[in-house]
Every structure is written in structure tokens, then in C-alpha cells.
Amino acid sequence: xxxxxxxxxxxxxxxxxxxxxxxxxxxxxxxxxxxxxxxxxxxxxxxxxxxxxxxxxxxxxxxxxxxxxxxxxxxxxxxxxxxxxxxxxxxxxxxxxxxxxxxxxxxxxxxxxxxxxxxxxxxxxxxxxxxxxxxxxxxxxxxxxxxxxxxxxxxxxxxxxxxxxxxxxxxxxxxxxxxxxxxxxxxxxxxxxxxxxxxxxxxxxxxxxxxxxxxxxxxxxxxxxxxxxxxxxxxxxxxxxxxxxxxxxxxxxxxxxxxxxxxxxxxxxxxxxxxxxxxxxxxxxxxxxxxxxxxxxxxxxxxxxxxxxxxxxxxxxxxxxxxxxxxxxxxxxxxxxxxxxxxxxxxxxxxxxxxxxxxxxxxxxxxxxxxxxxxxxxxxxxxxxxxxxxxxxxxxxxxxxxxxxxxxxxxxxxxxxxxxxxxxxxxxxxxxxxx
Numbered sequence: 001x002x003x004x005x006x007x008x009x010x011x012x013x014x015x016x017x018x019x020x021x022x023x024x025x026x027x028x029x030x031x032x033x034x035x036x037x038x039x040x041x042x043x044x045x046x047x048x049x050x051x052x053x054x055x056x057x058x059x060x061x062x063x064x065x066x067x068x069x070x071x072x073x074x075x076x077x078x079x080x081x082x083x084x085x086x087x088x089x090x091x092x093x094x095x096x097x098x099x100x101x102x103x104x105x106x107x108x109x110x111x112x113x114x115x116x117x118x119x120x121x122x123x124x125x126x127x128x129x130x131x132x133x134x135x136x137x138x139x140x141x142x143x144x145x146x147x148x149x150x151x152x153x154x155x156x157x158x159x160x161x162x163x164x165x166x167x168x169x170x171x172x173x174x175x176x177x178x179x180x181x182x183x184x185x186x187x188x189x190x191x192x193x194x195x196x197x198x199x200x201x202x203x204x205x206x207x208x209x210x211x212x213x214x215x216x217x218x219x220x221x222x223x224x225x226x227x228x229x230x231x232x233x234x235x236x237x238x239x240x241x242x243x244x245x246x247x248x249x250x251x252x253x254x255x256x257x258x259x260x261x262x263x264x265x266x267x268x269x270x271x272x273x274x275x276x277x278x279x280x281x282x283x284x285x286x287x288x289x290x291x292x293x294x295x296x297x298x299x300x301x302x303x304x305x306x307x308x309x310x311x312x313x314x315x316x317x318x319x320x321x322x323x324x325x326x327x328x329x330x331x332x333x334x335x336x337x338x339x340x341x342x343x344x345x346x347x348x349x350x351x352x353x354x355x356x357x358x359x360x361x362x363x364x365x366x367x368x369x370x371x372x373x374x375x376x377x378x379x380x381x382x383x384x385x386x387x388x389x390x391x392x393x394x395x396x397x398x399x400x401x402x403x404x405x406x407x408x409x410x411x412x413x414x415x416x417x418x419x420x421x422x423x424x425x426x427x428x429x430x431x432x433x434x435x
Contacts, residue, residue: 035411035413035414048410049399052400054281056337071324080109081317091322096293098338099263100264101293103296104272107292108294113277114150115148116277116290117156119316120275121139121213123294126302126314127247131301131305140203141217143177145159145177152169155170158177180192184367184368186370188371189231190231191231194235197240219250220252225377225405226370226407227377228370238273247274250264250276251277252265252276253290259281261346261373275294275295278290281333287323302314349419364430365380367381377405377407377408378405378406381404384434385405387433387434388401388429395429396425397425
């Protein structure tokens with residue numbers, strides 16, 4: 001494959017990228033298979049990030065490619081507004097049966113995690129309006145949260161850099177994050193911090209529940225640095241929301257589809273929200289797609305409230321909602337997860353993963369290590385994470401710096417030898433990056 005020269009790199013305005021710097025020092029991926037990405041110079045790089053939290057079944061899955069090819073030949077596209085197609089209904093039924101927690105049995109399709117979040121926020125606002133409580137418009141999110149880059153998600157971003165250039169959109173209050181010093185180097189769910197959920201009661205007392213539509217949290221935060229919820233924290237949020245008649249939304253764009261060793265984090269910890277936003281692992285990153293899981297009661301409120309002639313009941317959707325090709329990719333992905341028992345494998349091998357990443361404790365500069373399922377975050381001194389990522393790339397492993405944290409989320413097909421390679425590489429790269 002011929003790589004573009006500097007003149008040919010001008011037209012593409014790259015996302016979340018220092019564009020000027022990239023032109024002077026470009027990095028290209030040109031192929032991918034299994035656990036590995038191929039760089040423009042031909043080197044094979046072990047991918048610890050499943051692309052960008054999304055290629056859970058590994059790269060280059062022929063089953064997905066074949067399903068996409070067959071669907072393109074059968075029907076490339078169909079208008080989703082007032083028309084349907086069989087695979088859309090098939091996929092929704094599979095998601096309800098195999099992924100969504102019991103009780104979340106309605107699915108609205110989007111094209112990304114950002115769109116899933118904005119969809120859930122719009123559902124929440126209209127839901128309360130239909131219930132005769134139209135003053136419930138505000139939202140509560142959390143510091144260090146990432147909820148995508150559309151206006152709703154940006155408004156609720158707990159990462160300041162994600163919204164400082166755009167200003168505040170939706171009205172929102174923010175809970176503190178649950179990253180506590182006393183939980184440093186915890187394995188799995190930390191023991192302390194569940195009481196932080198009670199800050200929600202303080203916000204409700206100030207705002208009044210009559211003005212709050214929903215609370216949205218990542219039950220397992222990713223981009224903020226792999227922040228693991230303390231034991232009992234999510235349960236307390238559920239209890240407070242129930243007490244004050246406020247919807248609870250889990251943003252599981254990263255956590256769902258096996259990342260935590262189960263179909264969803266909600267199912268893993270036994271807390272059922274009113275909605276779950278998903279994307280990424282839904283199609284294994286092969287075709288853009290997202291989905292929002294909703295409780296039956298929410299759907300019924302839309303469909304059965306008011307004048308039956310006032311349709312559509314929800315004036316929202318996308319040209320590519322439930323795109324036939326995306327549905328085909330998702331169905332093939334769900335088959336892989338099921339046939340290869342990848343959620344179970346992730347749950348089993350996560351113990352070896354935990355032991356491996358925590359063996360890095362004691363290296364120079366390592367301030368904290370957090371893990372849950374096949375996720376890990378390693379906190380480092382300011383300015384070091386990017387240098388560690390550059391060093392590991394030289395050594396044949398790609399890791400992702402998120403602020404001052406190295407975050408990792410490898411494909412669920414990972415084996416012990418891959419974990420050994422990742423850990424051994426970091427053992428060398430972390431001290432080397434600080435010299």
C-alpha cells in the first residue's frame with residue numbers, strides 16, 4: 001500500500017489529533033488481524049486498545065466481512081422512517097435476549113455512542129413531558145465523565161477539555177468522581193467510596209427533583225482513566241433515583257459487549273438502570289452503529305400517551321438508524337461472542353490480566369493501578385503517559401494515554417502470552433520514558 005506524502009495529507013481534518021504535528025511525524029495503520037495492527041513500515045503492533053475500545057472480537061473477522069458483503073448484495077440501504085427491514089427487528093430481538101438486562105426490552109438504533117447518549121437524553125426529556133412533568137429538564141452527570149461529542153454529551157462531559165471550547169449547552173450538575181486515594185492499587189471494585197453517591201441527594205435538595213430529568217453515569221468509566229465504581233455505589237444511585245422519581249441512565253458505550261466479562265456492567269453488578277447507551281463493541285467496530293436500551297414503561301409512555309393520531313410519537317432518528325449493513329455486522333458479531341464464548345473467556349482471563357497489570361506496582365512513577373474485567377488504568381506523573389505510549393509503540397505494543405493515565409482495553413480474544421508481552425513491555429517502557 002502506498003502511503004500519502006505530506007501534500008496528500010492536507011485535505012483530511014483529523015479528529016482528536018494534533019494535525020500540524022501529524023503532518024511532520026505521521027503514523028499509519030494499514031492492516032489488522034486478530035490481536036495485531038500492521039503499521040505503515042510493516043511492523044506488527046500488539047493492540048491493547050481493541051482499536052478504540054471497540055474491536056472486542058479482534059480484528060479482521062471474516063464472519064463479519066462475509067455478513068456485510070452478503071447484505072450489501074441483498075439490500076444496501078432502506079429508508080428507516082416509516083419503513084422497516086427484517087434484520088433490524090432480528091437484531092433488536094437478539095439484543096434484548098442476549099445483551100440487555102431483564103426489563104430493558106426496547107431498542108432504539110443510532111450510529112455511534114455520541115448519538116446514543118443524545119438519544120437517551122431526548123427520550124428522558126420527552127418522557128417527563130408526556131408524564132405531565134415538563135419542568136424535569138436538567139441532568140446530573142459526573143466529574144471525569146465522557147459521554148461523546150454531540151451537544152448533549154459535551155454538556156455532560158466531566159472532562160473539562162471536551163467542552164471548554166464550546167461552552168455549556170444543556171443544564172447540568174456534576175457529582176464528584178469516585179477516584180479516591182485510599183483505594184489506590186485496588187483490584188476489582190474498590191471497597192471505599194459508596195457514600196459519594198449521597199452527593200446526588202444534595203444536588204436534588206438544591207435543584208429539586210421536579211426539575212431533574214435524569215442522572216447519567218458511566219458505571220465503568222473509560223476515557224476518564226478507567227475509574228471503577230466502589231462496591232455499592234451504583235446501587236445507591238439507583239435507590240436515590242427511585243426515591244426522587246428521576247431516571248437513571250448507564251453509559252455503557254465502552255463497558256457493554258463483554259468488556260467487563262459480562263454482556264453489560266449493569267448485569268454484572270445487578271443494577272438495572274432505566275436506559276443503557278451502547279455502541280463500539282456492538283459491531284466489533286466494523287460498521288458504525290449504536291443502540292439505546294429502554295424500559296418497557298418508557299416506550300409505553302411514548303406510544304400510549306395522548307392523541308393516537310399524533311405520530312410519530314418520537315420525532316427523532318437518523319438516516320442510517322438500523323442500517324441494514326450495520327445490522328448484518330452486529331448480528332455476525334453477536335454470533336461470534338456467543339459461539340466463541342468470549343464474554344466467559346474475558347471473565348476467566350481477567351484474573352490473569354489483573355495479576356499482570358498489578359505486577360507493575362513499584363515501578364518508578366506508578367501512582368495507581370486500577371482494573372476491572374479486561375480494562376486497566378495506570379496513573380503516571382504529569383507528562384509521562386504519552387512518552388510511555390511512544391516507547392511501547394517502538395517496542396511493538398500500542399497503549400493509549402488518557403491525560404496522565406495509560407488506559408488499556410484489549411480484544412476479548414486475548415491469551416496469556418499476549419498479556420505477558422504487554423506487561424513485559426510496560427516493565428521496560430515505564431522506567432525508560434522517565435529517564
